[in-house]
Amino acid sequence: MLGVQLLSYGLLLASTYALIAAGLVLVFSIVEIPNFAQAGIFMVGGYVSYEFFATAHIPAVVSMVPAFVVCGLLGAVLWYGVMRPLLNRPRADMFVTTFGALAVLQSACALIFGPESKGYPVIGDGDKVLAKLFPVERLWVVGVAIVVALILLWLIEGTMTGRAMRAVAQNRVAADAMGMNSARIALIAVVLASGLGGIAGSLLGGITGVQPNAGADVLLRVFAIVVLGGMGSLRGAIIGSVLLGITESVVSYYASDYTDLCFFGAMFVVLLIRPQGILSSGQAGRLETV
Amino acid sequence: MKSVARKNAFIAVGLVVGLVYLAAGQPSNYTIFILTTIFMYACLASSLDLLVGLAGRVSFAHGAFFGIGAYTCALTMIHWHLSFPVAALAGVVATGIIALLVGVLTIRLEGMYFALATTALGVSFASVIELNNVIGITGGASGLAGIPGVSYLSTPRQFYLLFLVLLVLGLLVKVGISESRIGSRLVAQRDDEELALTLGVRTNRYKVFAFVVSSSLAGLTGACFAVFFGSLAPSDFDIWSSFNVVVWVLIGGAGTLLGPLLGTALLWTVPQQLNWNPNVNLIIYGLLLIVVITFRRGGIMGMLSGGARMLRSYRDRRKKPGPEETTESQTVGEPSLAPKT
Numbered sequence: 242m243l244g245v246q247l248l249s250y251g252l253l254l255a256s257t258y259a260l261i262a263a264g265l266v267l268v269f270s271i272v273e274i275p276n277f278a279q280a281g282i283f284m285v286g287g288y289v290s291y292e293f294f295a296t297a298h299i300p301a302v303v304s305m306v307p308a309f310v311v312c313g314l315l316g317a318v319l320w321y322g323v324m325r326p327l328l329n330r331p332r333a334d335m336f337v338t339t340f341g342a343l344a345v346l347q348s349a350c351a352l353i354f355g356p357e358s359k360g361y362p363v364i365g366d367g368d369k370v371l372a373k374l375f376p377v378e379r380l381w382v383v384g385v386a387i388v389v390a391l392i393l394l395w396l397i398e399g400t401m402t403g404r405a406m407r408a409v410a411q412n413r414v415a416a417d418a419m420g421m422n423s424a425r426i427a428l429i430a431v432v433l434a435s436g437l438g439g440i441a442g443s444l445l446g447g448i449t450g451v452q453p454n455a456g457a458d459v460l461l462r463v464f465a466i467v468v469l470g471g472m473g474s475l476r477g478a479i480i481g482s483v484l485l486g487i488t489e490s491v492v493s494y495y496a497s498d499y500t501d502l503c504f505f506g507a508m509f510v511v512l513l514i515r516p517q518g519i520l521s522s523g524q525a526g527r528l529e530t531v
Numbered sequence: 532m533k534s535v536a537r538k539n540a541f542i543a544v545g546l547v548v549g550l551v552y553l554a555a556g557q558p559s560n561y562t563i564f565i566l567t568t569i570f571m572y573a574c575l576a577s578s579l580d581l582l583v584g585l586a587g588r589v590s591f592a593h594g595a596f597f598g599i600g601a602y603t604c605a606l607t608m609i610h611w612h613l614s615f616p617v618a619a620l621a622g623v624v625a626t627g628i629i630a631l632l633v634g635v636l637t638i639r640l641e642g643m644y645f646a647l648a649t650t651a652l653g654v655s656f657a658s659v660i661e662l663n664n665v666i667g668i669t670g671g672a673s674g675l676a677g678i679p680g681v682s683y684l685s686t687p688r689q690f691y692l693l694f695l696v697l698l699v700l701g702l703l704v705k706v707g708i709s710e711s712r713i714g715s716r717l718v719a720q721r722d723d724e725e726l727a728l729t730l731g732v733r734t735n736r737y738k739v740f741a742f743v744v745s746s747s748l749a750g751l752t753g754a755c756f757a758v759f760f761g762s763l764a765p766s767d768f769d770i771w772s773s774f775n776v777v778v779w780v781l782i783g784g785a786g787t788l789l790g791p792l793l794g795t796a797l798l799w800t801v802p803q804q805l806n807w808n809p810n811v812n813l814i815i816y817g818l819l820l821i822v823v824i825t826f827r828r829g830g831i832m833g834m835l836s837g838g839a840r841m842l843r844s845y846r847d848r849r850k851k852p853g854p855e856e857t858t859e860s861q862t863v864g865e866p867s868l869a870p871k872t
Contacts, residue, residue, distance in 0.1 A: 275643060326825045332643035333589045337781070338824050340591075340774065344817035348810035457770070461654050464647065501658040505651040512648050513636050 245375070247490045253379045253448065255486025256386030260441035261463045262470070262478035263393055264434030270410040270473035270528035271430045273332055275464070277339040278319050279438050280456030281346025282312045286439030287359075287446025287455060288350055294361035301363040301447035302381055308443035309436040316435025320428050343456065351453035363447035382444045389440065390479060394530050397475070406430055410473065410528035461501075462489070465508035471518025475530045480520050535710040538788055542702045549695045553688060563687040565803075569796050570694035571752060571759070574701040576779045576791035578748035583777070584786030585709055586741035587721030588642060591773040592633070592649035593749050595656035598768030600626045600750025602660070602669060605678045605757040610668070615681045619754035626750025627743055634742035638735045653773040657765040674764035681758055690759055697755055701748050702788065708744065717741055771813070775799075778816045782823050784832025793831050 261283055268276045286308040293304035323342050327335045363378035397403035409416045409423045417423050442451065445459075466485050470477025485504065493500045511519055549566075552558065558566070579593045600622035607618040637648050660669045669675060684693060708714050719727040720734040727734055757763060783794020798819075802812040827834050 275647065323821055323825075332641075333646050334824055334828075336643050336646045337589060337777065338821045341778075341817035341820035341824075344771075344774065344813045344820075348813040348817070351810045352808070352814075461651065465651070468647070496663075498658070498662045502655060502662075505655045505658075508651050509636075509648060512640060512644055516640065516644055 243494075247494060248487065249375045249379050251487030251490030252383050252483075253445075253486075254489055255483040256383045257441045257445040257459070258463050258466055258486055259386055259479050259482035260389060260437045260444075261459065262466050262482050263390065263475055264437040264441075265463060265467045266470075266473060266475050266478045267406075267430050267434040267437075267528070269467070271406060271413075272324060272328065272427050274324055274335045274339065275332075275467075275472070276319075276324075276431075276434070277336065277460065278323065278342035278346060279339075279434065279463075280460030281343045281350075282315055282319075282435045282456075283438040283442035283445075283459060284350055284451065284453065284456035285315060285346060286312045286442030287451030288354055288442075289439065290443040290446055291354075291359045291361050291451055295359075301361060301443050302385070305385070305440045305443040308439040310439075312439025312442070313432040313436035315439075316432045317428060319435070320431040324431065325424065325427075343460075347453050347456060354453070356453055358450035358452040359446075360450040361447055363444060378448060382448065385440065385444060389437065393437075393475070397528065397530050402426070402429065407528045462504045465504040467518075468508045468516070469511050469518060470520040473528055474518060474520065475528070477518050477520035481518075535706065538706045538710070539703070541788070542699055542706065545702075546695065546699045550692075553691055553695075560687045563691050565800065567687065567691045567694045567759070569800060570691075570698045571756060572776075572779070572799050573792045573795040574694070574698045574752050575749055576776055576783070576795045577698070577701050577705055577788075578745045578752065579776050580780050580785055580787075580791045581705055581708065581745040581748070582741050583780050584790070585705075585714060585721065586717045586738055588738065588742075589646045589777065590649040590742070590745075591646060591770065591777060592652040593746070593776045594768045594770065594772035594774075595653045596626050596630060596746040596749040597753040597756070597772065597776075598656050598660070598763075598765070599629060600753030601757040601763050601768070602675065602753075603750070604754035605675055605763055606668065608679055608757075609675075609677060615684065615758060619751060622754035622757075623747050623751045626753070627747040630743045630746035630750075631739070634739040634746075638738060650770065650773075653770045657769050660765040660768075670763075672765060674762055676762040678757055678761050678763070680761070684758055693755060694759075697752060701752075704744070704748065706788065708741075713737060713740065775816070778820050782819055782830050784830030784835075786829075787832040790830055790832040797831070 261279060264279055265276060268274055268279075286305075289308040289311050290301045290304040293299040293307065294301075319339075319342055323338050324335060327338060364381055395403075397406060405416070405421050405426050406429070408419070408421060409426045413423045416426075442455070446455065449455075462485070466481040467478055469485065470479075470481035485507070488503060489500055492503050553563070575593065575597060579590065582588055582590050600619075603625040604615075604618040604622035607613045607621045608615065613621065633648075633652060637645055640648055659665075661672050665671075684690060708717075716727070716732045716734075717737050719730070719732055720737060724734055779794040779798050780791045781794070782798060783792065784790025798816065802815070807815075823830055827837075829837065
């Protein structure tokens with residue numbers, strides 16, 4: 242049935258976007274950086290999984306773990322190289338440097354792997370379909386995303402580290418004054434966010450294939466979602482991902498050339514009427530989950 | 532003001548040099564082509580610098596405005612048979628109107644959100660061109676060809692002159708604005724918007740003004756680009772084209788007259804001459820951008836003037852072996868708490 246197909250595709254997109262959006266929200270709420278390089282990290286995650294498959298026939302559900310690790314490390318590098326030095330600069334500066342980092346990552350991957358799309362499976366037998374409706378691999382992606390989202394929520398609400406993150410998000414100076422190490426917490430957040438992006442890239446690459454500009458295409462959409470949902474709001478990111486993921490699925494079926502414009506139109510409109518996002522509580526500076 | 536005259540004289544000298552070189556230097560057609568393209572991109576960069584350097588707002592939409600001017604000019608020439616000057620004017624007007632719209636809508640956005648909004652615009656341009664509804668007119672992703680030639684713009688030399696004049700025009704506009712009251716107000720809101728507001732500067736209208744002028748110039752350059760290349764493709768105007776211009780401006784030195792010119796000349800020519808793989812090129816651009824923003828935000832011009840300042844202070848210190856008064860050649864910082872010896 243068309244409806245179920247569109248829904249499953251929409252949920253697939255939503256899951257991927259949600260993973261990346263969560264990463265963006267995490268980083269932004271703590272260091273107020275819109276991390277454009279997240280797109281490049283997402284892409285690297287895909288390539289890691291591709292390599293694992295090409296050399297050892299390991300499907301994405303397994304190789305997403307090393308993708309998480311590699312991308313996390315990459316995130317650390319990015320933090321020390323591109324973000325940390327610019328913490329006290331106007332925010333547009335950081336925007337530009339992360340854009341530069343994205344350019345570097347994208348081109349490096351294009352050089353190493355070539356411009357063609359590389360495919361690999363998400364799970365061992367990629368063509369199974371559940372009850373003739375949901376392709377199993379899509380279910381896996383959605384499932385992983387849900388699990389990861391739950392873990393993330395638990396992390397932020399239920400652990401000391403998460404508490405520290407929320408504190409730094411609210412007021413970095415005060416957090417430092419209270420004895421927390423905001424730089425280290427920011428590092429953890431960036432590493433975590435990058436890892437999430439890596440998982441997303443690993444999984445989505447399994448479905449659509451990975452190519453050098455995979456990142457840039459996806460990133461603008463995720464930015465639209467994050468703007469829609471509010472840049473500090475995980476709840477907004479998740480809801481926004483679902484909304485826009487399903488919308489994209491529907492629009493791309495009926496009028497595919499308008500898909501990009503939908504996102505940017507939405508983003509533009511939100512930026513104009515309520516830049517804090519329409520799905521968030523609107524409180525500035527909070528890392529909010531529910 | 533002294534500096535206005537000096538800058539205008541500098542531009543005039545540049546114009547003369549450009550003309551003399553063409554007349555007497557016997558450049559090959561290839562060299563002419565290279566220089567012409569440099570002039571074109573330098574004009575684009577200078578126009579962006581009106582926004583980035585003077586008004587302090589980074590925009591990633593410049594490639595899109597470049598494209599709007601180009602496509603408008605091309606389409607009006609093809610379908611409405613307008614002559615080039617009129618079509619170019621149409622391009623400028625179209626770009627200006629859209630820039631006005633976008634500018635007014637995005638006034639209140641703070642720097643980063645503004646950059647984000649312009650990025651959305653920069654990415655959307657190609658999507659708009661490729662919409663199924665308009666592919667018939669715009670040629671979609673495969674491009675728009677068949678732009679009619681212009682009788683007085685067909686040889687390399689004529690294009691050289693066109694873009695030289697365009698560049699000079701752009702620079703004159705830039706100097707005109709930066710040295711005027713509008714310019715000083717733009718600089719004020721760039722340096723400290725709150726303070727400017729308390730001083731009664733209506734920052735919003737100046738921001739829009741800078742955005743519209745900057746983008747219209749880009750549109751004009753785009754119109755000239757259309758006749759220069761004879762065909763257009765949306766990939767010429769994607770987000771990476773906007774990124775390129777930002778890189779040229781920031782690395783050359785935002786806010787200066789020479790900076791964007793230097794940045795463009797250096798960063799476009801070297802990779803082009805050395806025939807770098809475009810991916811390698813982008814990597815280097817990205818790395819340079821990161822390094823420059825992190826360490827030497829003033830770009831090449833910033834480094835040069837910083838170096839000049841250092842030399843001047845060295846020279847001044849050599850001249851005065853005794854106790855020093857605070858001259859302007861000393862670095863501005865906290866007043867020294869040490870007792871004067």
